[in-house]
Amino acid sequence: MKHFGEPIQYLAREPIGLFSLIFTIAINIMATIPTYIAPYDPYRIDASNTFKPPSPMHPFGTDDLGRDVLSQVIYGARTSMMIAVAAVAFSALLGTILGIMAGYYGGRADLAVSMVIDAKLSIPTFFLVLVVIALFGGSIANMIIVIGITIWPPIARVVRALVNSIRASDFIEAARAIGASSIWIISKHIVPQIVGVVAVISILQMGSAVIIEAGLSFLGFGDPTLISWGKMLNIAQTYVEKALWIGLFPGLFLFLTILSLNILGDRLYEYYNPRLREIVSYL
Amino acid sequence: MLAGATLTETVFAWPGMGRLIYESAIARDYPVILGIFIFVSITVILANLVVDMINALLDPRVRY
Numbered sequence: 004m005k006h007f008g009e010p011i012q013y014l015a016r017e018p019i020g021l022f023s024l025i026f027t028i029a030i031n032i033m034a035t036i037p038t039y040i041a042p043y044d045p046y047r048i049d050a051s052n053t054f055k056p057p058s059p060m061h062p063f064g065t066d067d068l069g070r071d072v073l074s075q076v077i078y079g080a081r082t083s084m085m086i087a088v089a090a091v092a093f094s095a096l097l098g099t100i101l102g103i104m105a106g107y108y109g110g111r112a113d114l115a116v117s118m119v120i121d122a123k124l125s126i127p128t129f130f131l132v133l134v135v136i137a138l139f140g141g142s143i144a145n146m147i148i149v150i151g152i153t154i155w156p157p158i159a160r161v162v163r164a165l166v167n168s169i170r171a172s173d174f175i176e177a178a179r180a181i182g183a184s185s186i187w188i189i190s191k192h193i194v195p196q197i198v199g200v201v202a203v204i205s206i207l208q209m210g211s212a213v214i215i216e217a218g219l220s221f222l223g224f225g226d227p228t229l230i231s232w233g234k235m236l237n238i239a240q241t242y243v244e245k246a247l248w249i250g251l252f253p254g255l256f257l258f259l260t261i262l263s264l265n266i267l268g269d270r271l272y273e274y275y276n277p278r279l280r281e282i283v284s285y286l
Numbered sequence: 287m288l289a290g291a292t293l294t295e296t297v298f299a300w301p302g303m304g305r306l307i308y309e310s311a312i313a314r315d316y317p318v319i320l321g322i323f324i325f326v327s328i329t330v331i332l333a334n335l336v337v338d339m340i341n342a343l344l345d346p347r348v349r350y
Contacts, residue, residue, distance in 0.1 A: 125327050127327075130292070130322070137314075
């Protein structure tokens with residue numbers, strides 16, 4: 004945990020960085036313990052309470068079936084975060100392993116992995132995910148697996164380039180000279196140097212995963228038993244004039260979540276590359 | 287970016303390949319899905335090629 008102190012201090016210097024950090028933590032808390040935070044049951048239909056505007060009783064109002072929008076937003080955070088974190092963890096693991104294999108061993112492993120990466124990168128991610136989900140159903144497991152399988156190429160590409168450049172350094176040669184095995188070199192010398200970059204890319208990809216999931220739910224392909232911000236936006240389409248709050252709050256939270264994740268990733272990247280830091284602090 | 291095309295065309299009901307792939311996915315129209323995939327992949331690769339060529343044209347340091 005002590006390693007987190009410095010990046011957090013760097014983030015907290017600007018109001019935007021601080022806000023992003025706090026908002027992401029808040030979303031994660033909402034995602035982990037929604038049952039204790041949500042004031043009402045989000046699935047509870049209350050036909051007498053439909054289309055109530057935001058009030059002290061229902062801070063975000065109620066939707067077309069009388070369900071509380073705030074509770075739905077909180078449970079929606081859980082869906083988005085669950086899919087994003089699981090998919091990105093899977094893709095980070097897969098991408099790192101393949102990238103290290105390609106970068107360290109070179110030769111045919113490199114060729115094979117590079118060809119797969121290039122092939123993957125020319126296929127648009129969203130279409131692939133859309134088609135697979137349409138064919139195999141939109142359960143959470145399917146979404147996590149599909150998103151994980153489609154977003155690992157950028158990580159593998161970056162890790163491969165990084166491992167190539169690290170492999171050429173002198174200390175690796177020295178380690179080999181005293182008889183260190185490949186596994187030792189990889190785990191002790193190479194992995195600590197790529198963890199930072201992989202973390203930054205993973206955070207940025209979490210934003211992508213959230214929006215892919217929201218887009219899929221919006222189109223109707225999400226898990227039907229789960230509450231998702233995309234699904235709420237889809238329902239809200241019909242009621243934009245009558246009840247703006249049904250779509251406003253999920254849309255706002257979706258926007259802020261992705262924004263916070265992107266800012267976090269961006270600031271962390273600046274933290275690891277001091278040359279990119281701005282001297283002037285903005286808002 | 288292409289995700290945006292699908293969502294935008296669906297919301298605004300504009301006829302386009304984004305909406306086409308969405309509707310084919312629902313209707314399990316496999317040939318159309320395959321066709322769109324091939325078309326889009328070729329376009330992406332072509333676009334990369336053109337960008338690389340323009341880069342080589344504009345930047346004297348780049349040599350292929």
